[in-house]
Amino acid sequence: MFRYIHIYHEPSTTKLDLSEISQELANFFPTCEIDLRPPFLQGCCENGQPLDMLAETLASVRISEIKSPYCDQENRRKKSTIEEVLYEKSLILNASLRPAPFVLYDGFMLQRLYGASIPSEESSTEHAHVIFDPRLTCTFSEEDWRYHARAVICGTPSIISSTGIVEAPAKNKEFYLPEIPFEVMESNKERLAGRESTSEFVGYNDSRINSIAIGYILQALFFFITDGYPFCHYKNCRLYNAHWQSDLLRTQIKIKKLCKRHRDVLLYYQSLLSS
Numbered sequence: 001m002f003r004y005i006h007i008y009h010e011p012s013t014t015k016l017d018l019s020e021i022s023q024e025l026a027n028f029f030p031t032c033e034i035d036l037r038p039p040f041l042q043g044c045c046e047n048g049q050p051l052d053m054l055a056e057t058l059a060s061v062r063i064s065e066i067k068s069p070y071c072d073q074e075n076r077r078k079k080s081t082i083e084e085v086l087y088e089k090s091l092i093l094n095a096s097l098r099p100a101p102f103v104l105y106d107g108f109m110l111q112r113l114y115g116a117s118i119p120s121e122e123s124s125t126e127h128a129h130v131i132f133d134p135r136l137t138c139t140f141s142e143e144d145w146r147y148h149a150r151a152v153i154c155g156t157p158s159i160i161s162s163t164g165i166v167e168a169p170a171k172n173k174e175f176y177l178p179e180i181p182f183e184v185m186e187s188n189k190e191r192l193a194g195r196e197s198t199s200e201f202v203g204y205n206d207s208r209i210n211s212i213a214i215g216y217i218l219q220a221l222f223f224f225i226t227d228g229y230p231f232c233h234y235k236n237c238r239l240y241n242a243h244w245q246s247d248l249l250r251t252q253i254k255i256k257k258l259c260k261r262h263r264d265v266l267l268y269y270q271s272l273l274s275s
């Protein structure tokens, strides 16, 4: 049962405001201690982890082939190039740089990498770590045998990809299939890279990101409260798993509420925490 919530900043998303986020989050978890931290990898370097090693490991969890699982890629993969490692280094050293949205990372491998850097005194279930990260996290699906972009990877730590918030929920049926067809993104690279926000789509540097971020933090925290099943089938609940931008804007901006069942689950959890 978590009593401490640690949230790590991601400065390349300029409108992301952790103090606003933590104030709203405190309404859901009034007895938890919420603390805001600098970017996760910056902290790792300050704690003495070698930059070269971090950069090399990050480069190694990139996805080079979206239609094969990570274990197969790992066997085939050549050593990361010098350019890839330098790119990762520059992102760690300057967290305000926005990474290219078309460099893809295996979300669970990234989670394992970050998890290994959490100090042992904060690795118990009392601590929930939520890392905002600009890298585009993806997971492999055995249903259609390919990678899909994900805005949130739940677990220890949870990773919320700011690029994933913009890119993972599909835009609409005319443009995109549900979740992410990378070939389409690839062919629209330039048009999409500078995406502006509109009333229908979330863009980079969009002030709505904070309300949306709360929804993803709630999913990351309910992962622990619900034994690994944080998503809701009710389409107006904040825990609804949005596959479309319209779902995201409806649940996190327009309605902004948990359903009755999840409100009750939360009340029960709050009562356990204060007992």
Ligand SMILES: [Zn+2]
Residues within 6 Å of the ligand: 232, 233, 234, 237, 238, 239, 240, 258, 259, 260, 261, 262
């Ligand atoms: Zn619900």
